Amino acid sequence: MGILKRENWWAWLLLGIASSGISIFFLGALLEVYRKDAWYAKWYYWALGIIILLLPAIIMFFIFYIQTLANICKKLEVPGSEIYAYPYAYIICFIVPIIGWVLLAVLLIYINIWYLVKLYQGKGEKWIKN
Numbered sequence: 001m002g003i004l005k006r007e008n009w010w011a012w013l014l015l016g017i018a019s020s021g022i023s024i025f026f027l028g029a030l031l032e033v034y035r036k037d038a039w040y041a042k043w044y045y046w047a048l049g050i051i052i053l054l055l056p057a058i059i060m061f062f063i064f065y066i067q068t069l070a071n072i073c074k075k076l077e078v079p080g081s082e083i084y085a086y087p088y089a090y091i092i093c094f095i096v097p098i099i100g101w102v103l104l105a106v107l108l109i110y111i112n113i114w115y116l117v118k119l120y121q122g123k124g125e126k127w128i129k130n
Contacts, residue, residue, distance in 0.1 A: 004030060004124035012119055021112070024069055031127050033071035040064045066090060066108070073111050075127070076118035084111050 003011060015023035028034060039045055040060075049057035070085050083089050084107060093104035118124070 002128070004119070004128050006120065006122035006125060009116060009120040013116055016112075016116070021065070024065065024072065027115075028068040028072055031072055031075045031124070033068060033075060040067075069111050069115070073115050073118075076115055076123045078111065078114040078118055080110070083107070 002008065012023065012027065015026075035041065046057065046060065049060050070081075074081050074085055078084075089107070090104065093100040093107065
């Protein structure tokens with residue numbers, strides 16, 4: 001998997017822009033951040049979210065995206081894991097109007113940029129399998 005090499009950080013930038021961030025799930029698979037016993041691995045949660053209405057499925061997808069991104073950042077040693085890896089930080093930011101929403105946006109921008117910085121610094125190379 002040469003795509004995790006330091007010189008290929010720009011490919012992740014282009015993939016992120018072209019796919020509107022969906023490439024995070026592919027990077028998560030390469031860095032092995034998914035667990036078989038987690039809530040997102042159970043198909044009936046997703047089916048129930050879609051059957052009830054589409055809104056629960058969209059919320060579940062957003063939570064899955066944030067959880068994947070936070071786990072990627074922990075694997076790539078992005079500073080601040082005590083904040084972005086703590087789920088209550090997102091809940092508090094979501095509940096508190098205006099200031100919390102601004103902080104949530106800043107937090108999401110922070111982790112969306114820093115994983116690219118860490119790939120540029122070569123932190124992804126230790127996860128390359130021979």
